[in-house]
Amino acid sequence: MGAEISPKPLATVVDASPSNWVDRWAPASWQPYLRLGRFDRPIGTWLLLFPCWWSQALAQVNTGDHYPDLFTMALFAIGALAMRASGCAYNDYVDRDIDARVQRTAGRPLPSGQISPRAAIGFVVAMALVGLAVLLNFNSFTIWLAIASLLIVAIYPFAKRVTSYPQVVLGLAFNWGALVGWAAIQGSIGLPALALYAGCVFWTVGYDTIYAHQDKEDDALLGLGSTALKFGDDTVSFVGGMYGLAGVMWLIAGALAGAHLVYFLAVVLVFLQMSWQVSTLDTKDSANCLWRFKSNRDVGLALLAGLVADMALSWFAGLS
Template structure:
């Protein structure tokens, strides 16, 4: 097994196996920073997008409920910085916990800790610094939101251990990853409303679906290592399960919009997003890792579409009110 107690010389530093070819970290970042940027997943930013977008949706949905013409740029910027920082902290912590398993799986063996690019103690220190940045962002919000944000750390702490004990680690991931669907609303209103709860529930189901697709890349390796996932639990029925999860997601997202007072634009956009989700299910090939990865990554487009729909709904509603 690779010695992870010290970093290798610079010429041993190599890209991570599942990073997009030609990503900006591998092409442009100073070589000494690349191991930490990879640890933060900045060479694979899809996870940051999936963490950020529920925050943006929720903040925008709260602004809709208050009949405001657009989301607060300040809040959107805070959430963006916070998502990058907390995604980095979470990944460094997760990789530290999973370092022995990652070293045994071809797809993850090239990650910074098992490959020796970053020592375990260095990864924990990096996680702490990133978490501190996240805290500095969090304290910019109201007192209720600060307490709500801190509560999410329980889920973040236990998530890496779940695949050792349950076939549903994706459920815990969904609870943690979509906490921003609650925080976004509370940052605007100072409380948690029913639309935010519906948005959160739908987003949790969405995460279970897309992360099951992602987990199929490692299904055989997880079986060999005695680890668990919904990919293993669903097995040959994966498409049926994900189809059901996505269908429930769409219903809950529509209900959240209805309760918040959105209009036709938002509902149309959610229907369009549902077509993309249907494409994921109907074209999924769980035995092809590349197929799974492409469909997993496509969920960023779903998230951006929902956010653009909310902003357009606000703008057009404002225009119609002034006409």
């Protein structure tokens, strides 16, 4: 598949914060499994969770609720933690030979030999069962809708072997919660949820293209595809386009759901944050890319705040 890369395995992974709680506080015997599930790198859980919360909140704006259902939000939080852990472990199992030849991923538990492939599969199943336990609290439509996402999840690790657009497959899988959150409240899929989902897919393609620039040299040597390699020096324009489309679809989702001015102002703030990412992006600097990728948690918080404020202000308006 190209030139061999044999970096020295690390006890930790290079893209985890040096002060992360797993390396500092977790028992040594737990650390490889917590790293396998990315508990030392919470940004992915946030990015998986926000579309669920956004969709739930948007559905509640549509139904005229005055505050978000905290129990449902808690279920989504637990489910996101478990399913992200399961999905990452599955991805690492499929990619264990590739990860051993990439500098950034060589220290992961599987390629570095901290965990056996069999143990990793056991972890995948255990975390998936936690996710299933959470899912069974929802209505039957939501349960089957969530289960349907597993096909895309199963395909994703293989996408970079056959296409230059694996980020699109990731976006389709990673943002399924934008459909599930709406279904959990309303028992169906509405047009606002579809618009929100489309926006989230564009968002993910954008931020994961930024993230993929960290591995572009190794990916090129190994014959793997990514939008970072596909667009190269045109990445800034490409990511800007993806973020622009995301913002437009989120505006459409809010309009279809009957959202109010405060939500649309939140989308404007989100667009400004994403504009900062694009205008300051240096694809030749891995630290710059990682920082901008992680800053998408701010996008999630801002849009969620806009939706919660929309519900709260509607309640105050009803009192006057």
